[in-house]
Amino acid sequence: MSSEVFSSVDDTELVERRRQQVVAAATELYGQNGFHKTTVKEIAQLAGVSAGLIYSYVKSKEDVLFLVLQSVLESYAREIPKALEDVTDPVQRFCAAVRAYCKVVGARPDATLLAYRETKSLGAEQQAAIKQMELKTNQLLTRCIEDAIAAGYFRKINVELAAYRIVLLAHGWALKAWRFRQFTSLAEYTEEGLDLFLNAMLTPKGWAHCRGEKEQ
Amino acid sequence: MSSEVFSSVDDTELVERRRQQVVAAATELYGQNGFHKTTVKEIAQLAGVSAGLIYSYVKSKEDVLFLVLQSVLESYAREIPKALEDVTDPVQRFCAAVRAYCKVVGARPDATLLAYRETKSLGAEQQAAIKQMELKTNQLLTRCIEDAIAAGYFRKINVELAAYRIVLLAHGWALKAWRFRQFTSLAEYTEEGLDLFLNAMLTPKGWAHCRGEKEQ
Amino acid sequence: MSSEVFSSVDDTELVERRRQQVVAAATELYGQNGFHKTTVKEIAQLAGVSAGLIYSYVKSKEDVLFLVLQSVLESYAREIPKALEDVTDPVQRFCAAVRAYCKVVGARPDATLLAYRETKSLGAEQQAAIKQMELKTNQLLTRCIEDAIAAGYFRKINVELAAYRIVLLAHGWALKAWRFRQFTSLAEYTEEGLDLFLNAMLTPKGWAHCRGEKEQ
Amino acid sequence: MSSEVFSSVDDTELVERRRQQVVAAATELYGQNGFHKTTVKEIAQLAGVSAGLIYSYVKSKEDVLFLVLQSVLESYAREIPKALEDVTDPVQRFCAAVRAYCKVVGARPDATLLAYRETKSLGAEQQAAIKQMELKTNQLLTRCIEDAIAAGYFRKINVELAAYRIVLLAHGWALKAWRFRQFTSLAEYTEEGLDLFLNAMLTPKGWAHCRGEKEQ
DNA sequence: GATGAATGAGTGTTCATTCAT
DNA sequence: CATGAATGAACACTCATTCAT
Secondary structure (H helix, E strand, O other): OOOOOOOOOOOOOHHHHHHHHHHHHHHHHHHHOOOOOOOOHHHHHHHHHOOHHHHOOOHHHHHHHHHHHHHHHHHHHHHHHHHHHHOOHHHHHHHHHHHHHHHHHHHOOOHHHHHHHHHHOHHHHHHHHHHHHHHHHHHHHHHHHHHHHHHEEEEOOOOOHHEEEHHHHHHHHHHHHHHHHHOOOOHHHHHHHHHHHHHHHEHHHHHHHHHHHOOO | OOOOOOOOOOOHHHHHHHHHHHHHHHHHHHHHHHHHHHHHHHHHHHHOOOHHHHHHHHOOOOHHHHHHHHHHHHHHHHHHHHHHHHOOOOHHHHHHHHHHHHHHHHHHHHHHHHHHHHEEEOOHHHHHHHHHHHHHHHHHHHHHHHHHOOOOOOOOOOHHHHHHHHHHHHHHHHHHHHHHOOOHHHHHHHHHHHHHHHHHHEEEHHHHHHHHHOOO | OOOOOOOOOHHHHHHHHHHHHHHHHHHHHHHHHHHHHHHHHHHHEEEEEEEEHHHHHHHHHHHHHHHHHHHHHHHHHHHHHHHHHHOHHHHHHHHHHHHHHHHHHHHHHHHHHHHHHHHOOOOOOHHHHHHHHHHHHHHHHHHHHHHHHHOOOOOOHHHHHHHHHHHHHHHHHHHHHHOOOOOOOHHHHHHHHHHHHHHHHOOOHHHHHHHHHHHO | OOOOOOOOOHHHHHHHHHHHHHHHHHHHHHHHHHHHOHHHHHHHHHHHOOHHHHHHHOOOOOHHHHHHHHHHHHHHHHHHHHHOOOOHHHHHHHHHHHHHHHHHHOOOHHHHHHHHHHHHOOHHOOOOOHHHHHHHHHHHHHHHHHHHHHOEOOOOOOOOHHHHHHHHHHHHHHHHHHHOOOOOOHOOOOOHHHHHHHHHHHHHHHHHHHHHHOOO
């Protein structure tokens, strides 16, 4: 994947710091007004730098969008594994992954929306890179599901499809948060969704296992 | 709703015809390149009219987007009731509604995506009008669910949340069609999703009812 | 002068009638919003005809302006001689001319303003034609002045310059009517202006003559 | 007056310089072809800058017109007081004011014409601001006349009306310069006009005073 | 490294004018 | 003669990007 964003500045640490400033500003503005309505000058102003400076750290306005979306996807890739760190039981790992995913999405629903809304504004290559990152996130879920199947706790279902249903569960909150917030909480939404899926996925052995867990 | 799009031409039939031309062209282009990257001239060219003519039937480029999204939402509001016309059994009606929704979305996944991507590009008023139409579509689903609950076939769940899960099922196909198409079909996707939800919603009485239906 | 406006319609009487409709509408609109801000469609609408029809009686939007200005200038050329018809005394003729000029201007100050504001919007040829008409109007005044000089009533002054001062007296009302109306009337304005000029122009013989007139 | 024109550039001196460039170019072009027929690109080209740059110093094409008219009116407000600086005698001050006014108008007759022709092309607020400036110029004249009346040199006439006659004298040169230049000079035009007004305004005491001045 | 003035290509929109009906 | 839908050239204005300082 050739999707490294070019910078004319060498000092890696400075590049990082500047980009963070810019990405933070851009995320807010893109979320509010969309990619196209947001001008580079607005981003620069909110980031507290000059418009010209941005082009020392990024080759185009599109690159900024790429960095923004990258940072969103990275937060997924960071948070889910973190939530799984100390969990060993396959079913518990699955549940933890789902909860973690929903939680990251819930923390910045606008960011997730942004990914849906603006990915197409990127060039083909960067679009592909973003999709690649999404697939990697999904693999975190597929692996959990596969493990639970291997352990005999989940039925032998289409793993990738199941993973996508989870993704849609999590993203669904972001997509419809404006309405959901009016009659439910993220936690409730997540647990009910989780129930739904467990219901459909657990084998009798899986059920027994779960009950055992709870009885402990 | 004050969201009628203004036309300087009076002949209703002509207005309808021209708008259809323009909306068809715009849907394709907006879907391909997004609202902002698409120029009015491109739309005009694809629609086979002059750029100026568009402004006889629409007051702004934004109006064209509104018309496009409106036509998408209208197709939902048209197709779902049609699918329910001759179905009386509450559970069957629910299933028919879900299948119909998934089918309309599947017929023009780009159009559904467009609604997600570009609704924010509209002015506040038109945005509200679109959301209103979406709510109306959802009510087609809530009514089905309520009826099934009233008949004792579905458990007493949060109706609106359930409806939204269905919406996300249907829209999910559009959102991830690029991937889904690689390993499943819309029908399979729909039926499996339906199963999932029925599993979670049916009461014992509902289950018995279903089995009876099939045995007939 | 090749400044005849072309019409594709032959029936002279109809041409006249239609043009009057259009000119009336255009005068109002040009006066209100200026030539450039006024659209042909607006003129057509106010005139109660279709936009296309105008082009049967006129070759361009500019032609309409020309007709409008022509009608203004013609009203000068018509009213001043009428006011002189039964007056034979040179000084009286001069006074009658001045009063008549001020009166026509006062009747449609907007129209006079229009001539100042929009003559430059015409093509060179039509601009020249309008100036020509203005010169003709001025000659009505110069002739009066010359006659009064010949009769020994006026001093031997620069006749054309004097005529222009009168023109500016009359036009001045239109140019500053928005202010003048607040503290004087057209009649007062006219008489005081006339006094001013007579003062400067009358010979002793002229003065005696005037006094004699009044004593009669 | 809320009629300050906005600039996105802060450096006051640069703003001043650029605006002067633009105003100079615009004055010429507006004078030649009128406000509406002149394109922003033409102005930019003549000013030797890019079209886009203009919008760093001005918010709209209309603002350029405002700046142009403002500069005309300012030249009046600057030159007339300057001409009065070392003159103390009321009648002399009046004469100096009239001569100064005619001279500024004569220096850029096109600019004065522009004010007549294009003030209506401004928005309501800027139109009002221009009229306000015109009133201020007029007050320079009224004050002279009032002083001469107070000193017993001028008769007790309607001061504002008299001031406007002077204004029309000065503007008259601009309005009809195309003709006047063919048979007289600005100086002659001015002096004769001044005579005319003095004739009508001076009291016997004023006459005596004048003669005295000359005899000195 | 940082600034922000300058560029100029690109776009939505208007409107005089034409012409099929 | 009359209509008004259709055309398309023209124009104000925006904004990503560059580069001299």
